[in-house]
Amino acid sequence: MNLVSFLGAIEIGLVYALVALGIYFSFRILNFPDLTVDGSFPLGAAVAAALIVSGVDPYLATLFAVVAGALAGLVTAVLNLRFGILHLLASILTMIALYSINLRIMGRPNIALITEPTVLTPFEGLGLSGLYLKPLVGLVVVLVVAGLAAWFLTTNYGLGMRATGANPRMARAQGIATAKVTAVGMALSNAMVALGGALFAQMNGFADVTIGTGTIVVGLAAVIAGEAIFRARGVVIAVVACVVGSILYRMAIALALNADALGLKAADLNLVTAILVALALILPGARNPFKSLFRRGGDA
């Protein structure tokens, strides 16, 4: 693996660390298997790209992307909590709807940002080449978001959110309005994912309606990889694990694709991802997030 693909793996790993953090919130903290992310990741990219090409400041555009992601999470939460649609199905409905919405937002299947200003533009005069600048900016963003997430989970509100996912009945008995807390958590989760999408678009110079495919699997892979490395269960470590897991996972993918002996091509990426995640779930001792799909609520 050469330097370019090494830094590239770190860059993409950092972008998907935001996705992993979002998925950690929904799957692990809230025990809410949420597939909305396949829609909210390209939503973040679409909103940011569409606004940037229409002349909006990239930072403001990114902020709007985050808000759009939060709204997408809220839609899924409302479908599930208010109207009683099974969480998995509710999230698939939002995801499908977002495909059309993303096309509407962009007005076409993809937008090129190569010549547009991005969140990276203000730093480009500092003498760093894009090769180093992108992972560096990504690192700063991820550190800030991960720091906020870890802090949030240790507050009284965050602790209430963890109880809501772990034992909703107990949470209610302690005075936690579980439906409201779940909605807030879903909004935060998808906001992080959409931020990932917005960064992805600006770092790669394009937004495309298809970039969301498999986001959930890649994010889960990062979460699982992180958990496999950090066995401890504290939330702060779990948040770090999401970030490290995402980067290491991308390294592993880069290594696999670069190893001539394996004969893999870039097109094999999704297959490799799916196989890795499947293996991780089959392996003994793995905390299988899909188990939660087969039992409803309560029994934490």
Add this chain to the structure above:
Amino acid sequence: MIRVEDLRVTFSAGTVMETRALQGLSAEVGAGEFVTVIGSNGAGKSTLLNCLTGDVAPTAGRIVIDGTDVSRWPAPRRAALVARVFQDPLAGTCEGLTIEENLALAAARGTRRGLDKALTAARRDEFRGKISRLGLNLENRLGDRMGLLSGGQRQAVSLVMATLRPTKILLLDEHTAALDPRMQAFVLDLTRELVEAEKLTTLMVTHSMRQALSLGTRSFMLHEGKVVLDVAGEERSRLEVGDLMALFAKVRGEELDSDSLLLS
């Protein structure tokens, strides 16, 4: 402290599964009273508790706690007035969270949860003090996950959790039923201590006639969703387990048989 008026709860109304769990239950419990509640399966004991906590919405009737009509309040809102210990040790705590995190959850019961740190050094000291009084040697394990504790230890911690914040009423739902005899005795003693120390108005559901008479100041017997026996004071202190079982058999319209011995 608690006033329940003509409380009715019907599950699956209008279907073949229709169950009338409470059929016009009325009762009044004064401040500081410790009421034990007995009754056969399906008598409405759990439904009564669930109505008080807000987990079950009554079909008709009123629930007044400390002068406030809470009949339409959802469970989280009632948490400021009501503390509860569940029968299942797993139900009342989060096994994935640490002991101190569980305590912090309970220490904020019924209050607004903001973005302040859940665990501060002062909080930890307070928890350590309360937990060390259990004598279970848990005060040095506050950072352990709840799931590592035995059922009895979890119930003991649950009791502490229930009394961390001032509460109007304490509801105990057969909270010793899942424990071994030694732990049962321990948790019952702890219950008595805490209720007396905090002068809590308490409702304790139990399957054990002996417990029903030996603990508390007053006893209810429930049958078919109504209070059929309400004894306190002198009359109660004269009752023996045998008397209670005879009464129990009578209200059920049955002769005393060997089955009821299992209930003693």
